[in-house]
Amino acid sequence: MSRFLRVAVEETLRGRGEQLKEYFVGVEVFDREETYDPRTDPIVRVEAGRLRTKLARYYETEGREDPIVISFPKGSYVPAFQKRQPLPRGRRVHAWAGILRRPAVIALLAVAVVAVAALYRVATLSREAESMRRELARQEVARKDFAPLWGRMLDSGADVTVVFGSPVFFISSRHNLFVRLLGVNDPARFRMEPGFQGMEQRLGPLLGPRYDYALMGDARALQQLTTFFVRLGCNLRAVPADRAVWDDLHGRNILFLGAARMNPLLQRLPYEQDFELGPDNNFYNRKPQPGEKEVYSTPDHRSMTYAVVAHFPGLRAGRDIMVLAAHSEPGVLAAVSEVTRAETARALAQRVGLDRAPAHYQLLLRVMADRGEPVKTEYVTHHPVKASLR
Numbered sequence: 001m002s003r004f005l006r007v008a009v010e011e012t013l014r015g016r017g018e019q020l021k022e023y024f025v026g027v028e029v030f031d032r033e034e035t036y037d038p039r040t041d042p043i044v045r046v047e048a049g050r051l052r053t054k055l056a057r058y059y060e061t062e063g064r065e066d067p068i069v070i071s072f073p074k075g076s077y078v079p080a081f082q083k084r085q086p087l088p089r090g091r092r093v094h095a096w097a098g099i100l101r102r103p104a105v106i107a108l109l110a111v112a113v114v115a116v117a118a119l120y121r122v123a124t125l126s127r128e129a130e131s132m133r134r135e136l137a138r139q140e141v142a143r144k145d146f147a148p149l150w151g152r153m154l155d156s157g158a159d160v161t162v163v164f165g166s167p168v169f170f171i172s173s174r175h176n177l178f179v180r181l182l183g184v185n186d187p188a189r190f191r192m193e194p195g196f197q198g199m200e201q202r203l204g205p206l207l208g209p210r211y212d213y214a215l216m217g218d219a220r221a222l223q224q225l226t227t228f229f230v231r232l233g234c235n236l237r238a239v240p241a242d243r244a245v246w247d248d249l250h251g252r253n254i255l256f257l258g259a260a261r262m263n264p265l266l267q268r269l270p271y272e273q274d275f276e277l278g279p280d281n282n283f284y285n286r287k288p289q290p291g292e293k294e295v296y297s298t299p300d301h302r303s304m305t306y307a308v309v310a311h312f313p314g315l316r317a318g319r320d321i322m323v324l325a326a327h328s329e330p331g332v333l334a335a336v337s338e339v340t341r342a343e344t345a346r347a348l349a350q351r352v353g354l355d356r357a358p359a360h361y362q363l364l365l366r367v368m369a370d371r372g373e374p375v376k377t378e379y380v381t382h383h384p385v386k387a388s389l390r
Contacts, residue, residue, distance in 0.1 A: 001051045004029050008079050017078040025077055142232050148354035149345050151320045153253045159235045160253040164218045165262030166242040170208035185261045211242040217329025218258040221336040228340040250315040255322040258332055274362050274383045275308045281327045292381050303369055307331035310362040312385055330369035334377045352382050360385035
């Protein structure tokens with residue numbers, strides 16, 4: 001009935017009331033086929049009677065103050081319009097409700113709404129563009145703050161791949177066990193390891209290797225790095241160490257995260273690493289300078305540990321390599337925190353002399369921890385990186 005009323009009123013206002021015959025209404029309103037025969041299908045007559053009843057009830061109730069009354073004379077589908085007497089002054093405000101229901105007014109209001117919406121959209125896009133401009137400016141300032149420590153890894157549009165450790169596991173089907181050997185991490189050589197051979201003698205044939213887990217420290221550190229890179233508008237991709245190959249990485253900026261023993265590519269990095277993590281979980285200083293130790297031991301790495309932050313030239317011109325390495329969760333988290341917080345990043349850059357002249361470096365941090373959480377991080381020493389490959 002709403003469609004019936006709308007079509008009848010609109011056609012009449014457009015001067016086409018003469019075509020409002022039963023056949024026309026049946027086709028246009030009630031979607032009858034062109035073969036529709038009003039003599040055998042009384043749908044239009046029935047609905048017209050219902051519409052007259054509905055309109056009469058409407059104007060007796062909620063439409064009793066409408067200034068225009070629409071009706072359908074019996075035997076006709078052309079609506080009649082009757083103007084009511086002006087309402088008392090105190091009730092004229094209600095007359096607007098009826099006026100606003102007029103099709104011509106509705107059409108004008110629709111055009112006005114569309115125009116306002118368009119203007120609003122233009123204003124919104126302008127605000128969004130301005131907000132984006134300010135955000136890009138903020139990112140550029142932030143990148144400059146971190147650039148001495150990070151180098152070209154934070155250039156606008158730069159792509160960085162984070163390679164995080166993949167602990168190696170094996171399966172003992174005989175004993176229904178999932179086994180990890182702390183000293184076995186290289187998937188290319190594990191069968192030659194005495195520890196692996198001894199474990200097979202005790203548990204039978206071991207299946208694998210499997211890479212089903214990541215260390216909690218690496219996962220938390222990766223989340224912090226993701227937040228950091230997104231905040232600076234840089235692109236970041238994470239790859240577990242077991243899937244990382246030089247062919248995919250050599251043209252990108254690379255960030256090695258976590259323990260070197262779980263990252264075979266880091267162990268084969270074509271640069272001399274002055275601070276290396278030994279199998280006994282101590283850091284070995286391969287090129288001790290005056291006042292430095294040859295071994296930085298960590299008898300209890302849960303309360304005190306060390307971490308390395310290193311920055312090397314990339315494998316291709318215009319690329320860089322970053323290393324954030326430690327043998328425990330507190331060390332990894334501390335290294336990431338130091339290089340992603342503006343205050344500590346500036347302090348480290350000053351200690352290494354990067355605020356005066358950009359350079360590649362390797363530095364050692366001491367981390368105090370409590371229950372697996374870093375609580376204090378101290379600078380220990382640093383070495384400049386020579387450009388030559390080993």
